[in-house]
Amino acid sequence: MEAATDGGIAQEASRTVPETADEPVEHGAVVRAAIENGSATARSREPLVAPGLPFRSEGRYYNVSSSVVDRQPGTFHRLGIDYNGTAQDSATVGYENLSARDRTVLSQVLPPVTVAKKPGPDYYFDGTYTATERNQSTLLAADTEAVRYEGETYPIVVTETDSVTLPTREYTATVVANTTGAYAQQLRSEYVFTLSGLSDAERSVVTEAINDTYYANTDRDEAFTAVLERFRQRDAITQNEYRGVWLVRYDGEVYVAELSYEGFDME
Structure with missing residues (x-):
């Protein structure tokens, strides 16, 4: 907290x-x-x-x-790029000579993303094309094996092709x-709740959380579970099955409280 x-x-x-x-x-x-x-x-x-x-x-x-x-028929392609491979010049196309759609698809992987390099494709990515874009594509041409980008050659392979409907x-x-202050005030108005009426053990949980972090060493920690139940009865700013963030007023002060509860039975 x-x-x-x-x-x-x-x-x-x-x-x-x-x-x-x-x-x-x-x-x-x-x-x-x-x-x-x-x-x-x-x-x-x-x-x-x-x-x-x-x-x-x-x-x-x-x-x-x-x-x-909008919806159009088209094709889906699963591609792989090899960041440390080689290819013949005759099978390599310059990035500047690719179609606009080809360049958009490759923008996911060029400039190169940081991945561990190994033999063969280092990174896989998806591309979708309408029929017109597929006909204009150089990247998907049968005789294209690699792309030259900023002086480096990167082999490209197509591993999967499917017919799909493409939504726009x-x-x-x-x-x-319009401001951080205005947004925070909206959140305060919507989410702040008051935590009161705690037992001594429950107050110890909250005090330790305020001073640093409270750790429940067992899922049978009754005081932590009781506090958690209080929070779970209120709307959280954000919440999933493992953690949540709440705005809570305690002893006159408002806190951002993060609770992690993986392993606790919340039924």
């Missing part, structure tokens, strides 16, 4: 815009485009933005939702709050 600051509350209740190091570049790009322009469209078999907490960007907070606006989704960004 830590004393609640506006910044601490807002951080617990928001997401950063995905970066290339963590997610395929399209995921972050569509979020950024929606935030910058109000909306953005992208084609993918599955939504590129998972439902969840708002995104924070330059001090503002945004919900990003999606809806399907519109992603819409809606402002939740």
Whole structure:
């Protein structure tokens, strides 16, 4: 449990815009485009933005939702890239000579991502193409074995091809709050609850959590379980089957409380 600051509350209740190091570049790009322009469209078999907490960007907070606006027949391809392989020049195509869709697909893996290098493909990724894009593709041509990017040659293999229906989704960004303070106040109003009427043993759990961290050494820790039950009866800022984050008022002070309860029977 830590004393609640506006910044601490807002951080617990928001997401950063995905970066290339963590997610395929399209995921972050569509979020950024929606935030910058109000909306953005992208084609993918599955939504590129998972439902969840708002995104924070330059001090503002945004919900990003999606809806399907079009469907087209196309193909799905599972590809692999070899970051330390070689290929004949005659079977290698320059990155600048690829189609626009080819370059978008390869943006997931070029510049190279950090992976352990081994013989054969080091990293696998997906690409989808409409019929027109498939016909324009150089990457998927039978005589293409590698791509030359910034002076380096990277062999590419196609390991799987399927016919699919390709949805086009519109992603819409809606402002939740224009400042961190305003967002934190919204969260305080919605989530803060008062923790009171505790037994001495339960107060010991909370006091230790405030001073540092309280660890339940057994799933039969009755005091911890009782405190946990108090929290679980209230709405959390974020919660899953293993942990949750709450805003709680205790002895007149508001805290951000994180509880981990894997292994505890919460039925």
